[in-house]
Amino acid sequence: MKNIHVLAIPYPAQGHVMPLLEAARCFTSNGLKVTFVNTDFTHKRVMMSAGANIDCPSDLMHMVSIPDGMEPCDDRNDLGKLTKSMFQLMPAKLEELINDINKNDDEKITCIVADYCMGWVLRVARKMGIRLALFCPSSAAVLALSMSVQKLIDDEIINNSGVPLKDQMVQLSASMPLMDPANFVWACVGDSVTNQIIFEYLILEVKKAAEAADHIICNSTMELETGAFTLFPKMLPIGPLLATNRSTRQVGHFWNEDTTCLTWLDQQPVGSVIYVAFGSFTIFDQHQFEELALALEDTKKPFLWVVRPGPSGSMDYIFPSGYLDRIGTRGKLVSWAPQQEVLNHPSVACFMSHCGWNSTMEGVSNGVPFVCWPYFADQFFNKTYICDIWKTGLGLNKDETGIVTRGEITSKLEQLLSNIMIKENALSWQEKVMDCVGAGHSLNQNLNKFIDWVREGNDHAQVQETCK
Numbered sequence: 001m002k003n004i005h006v007l008a009i010p011y012p013a014q015g016h017v018m019p020l021l022e023a024a025r026c027f028t029s030n031g032l033k034v035t036f037v038n039t040d041f042t043h044k045r046v047m048m049s050a051g052a053n054i055d056c057p058s059d060l061m062h063m064v065s066i067p068d069g070m071e072p073c074d075d076r077n078d079l080g081k082l083t084k085s086m087f088q089l090m091p092a093k094l095e096e097l098i099n100d101i102n103k104n105d106d107e108k109i110t111c112i113v114a115d116y117c118m119g120w121v122l123r124v125a126r127k128m129g130i131r132l133a134l135f136c137p138s139s140a141a142v143l144a145l146s147m148s149v150q151k152l153i154d155d156e157i158i159n160n161s162g163v164p165l166k167d168q169m170v171q172l173s174a175s176m177p178l179m180d181p182a183n184f185v186w187a188c189v190g191d192s193v194t195n196q197i198i199f200e201y202l203i204l205e206v207k208k209a210a211e212a213a214d215h216i217i218c219n220s221t222m223e224l225e226t227g228a229f230t231l232f233p234k235m236l237p238i239g240p241l242l243a244t245n246r247s248t249r250q251v252g253h254f255w256n257e258d259t260t261c262l263t264w265l266d267q268q269p270v271g272s273v274i275y276v277a278f279g280s281f282t283i284f285d286q287h288q289f290e291e292l293a294l295a296l297e298d299t300k301k302p303f304l305w306v307v308r309p310g311p312s313g314s315m316d317y318i319f320p321s322g323y324l325d326r327i328g329t330r331g332k333l334v335s336w337a338p339q340q341e342v343l344n345h346p347s348v349a350c351f352m353s354h355c356g357w358n359s360t361m362e363g364v365s366n367g368v369p370f371v372c373w374p375y376f377a378d379q380f381f382n383k384t385y386i387c388d389i390w391k392t393g394l395g396l397n398k399d400e401t402g403i404v405t406r407g408e409i410t411s412k413l414e415q416l417l418s419n420i421m422i423k424e425n426a427l428s429w430q431e432k433v434m435d436c437v438g439a440g441h442s443l444n445q446n447l448n449k450f451i452d453w454v455r456e457g458n459d460h461a462q463v464q465e466t467c468k
């Protein structure tokens, strides 16, 4: 019996692997077989973490890996180096993998679903005659921006290397939010060399892949991003891709989740806890870390704070003297949280976040107001959505030395927690977003449309083979 077989390939970062795995679980629950291709490095991390327990029919989800071209000890947080290395080595490795899988006629790959940041997959798909869909784990607006680079170059808003030339806000269409060129996703990833590599090897590939792909599926909703979806109707919203929607655990964690924070949350009053987490990339210097620690102490409120270990696996930060004794059980510190379950917990009052797109979707879907502290890439733009468009949060400002002070943090937390309008907005957006989920609703219809397209590919291939 011939399987309908999807090959899914994420960009190797936490915020890309998790939502594509969630999409892949939707495919397997619709009877499709999925081969999920991580880089060797990511594969090891995912399999070692507790999240490797992927609860879908095991014969339908197959986790495999190919090399990313870097040495084992190389720094994969150097996104420029990683992106360039993958671009050079991975097409050949992916082709080898597919050839290997395709040796078995019943297992042949029906289509590839590639993260939009892996635009080079298009070359492999074309060469091998396999249909391609793109997956967007970022906002649809950021993908729309990446698809518009040629227009931005023609309008002299950026140069050929992606460097912003004008200090003026840009709007892709009348219904889209204003964007600051200094915050274009490729202009704030790292130093100028990294930014240029990201522009050349990643962003310039997006447009070609997006034009050639049969479908682009996005972890977002029409209601949240009407402007972007109207501008590029080829983008199909299938979000929010939340494990908690389907009462399952989130999978694909790079670190082990510390579930003791859920028991701790059970003991806190409803709507009392400040949840503080900055995703998988954000790094603070010691001074900034201390300001945040002291601000959380000053609030006198219960807080749950994710303090991630550094690349060495050990804790890189030093707490202020006597800090842990002073906060006692009022503050719960974990190195990695089951975030979706945390945000879904009634004790949580607000989310201090770096505004990664997944964290943004998870916060919105749970009606939680945000204190926004973007770090890099698309996070500045996501903050604009939260603070200026949906009005479900407040942003933190840096002082003249570039620090977000203890006073600024406590003051914004106080303002947010006493602001009834923001909480009402958060609940109203939650209602709109969660209304799309469930049988017969728009997201399921879009997902079904996509799955029908995958199945059609198989029917087509089978007809071709019978005619041979």
Ligand code: UDP
Pocket: 013, 014, 015, 016, 018, 250, 253, 277, 278, 279, 280, 281, 282, 306, 335, 336, 337, 338, 339, 340, 355, 356, 357, 358, 359, 360, 362
């Ligand atoms: N996350 C988690 N536990 C944590 C912090 C984050 O499970 O302690 C998850 C979070 O739910 C989200 C992902 O990690 O799904 C982070 O993705 P996001 O796009 O928010 O940020 P990134 O890590 O890509 O900067």
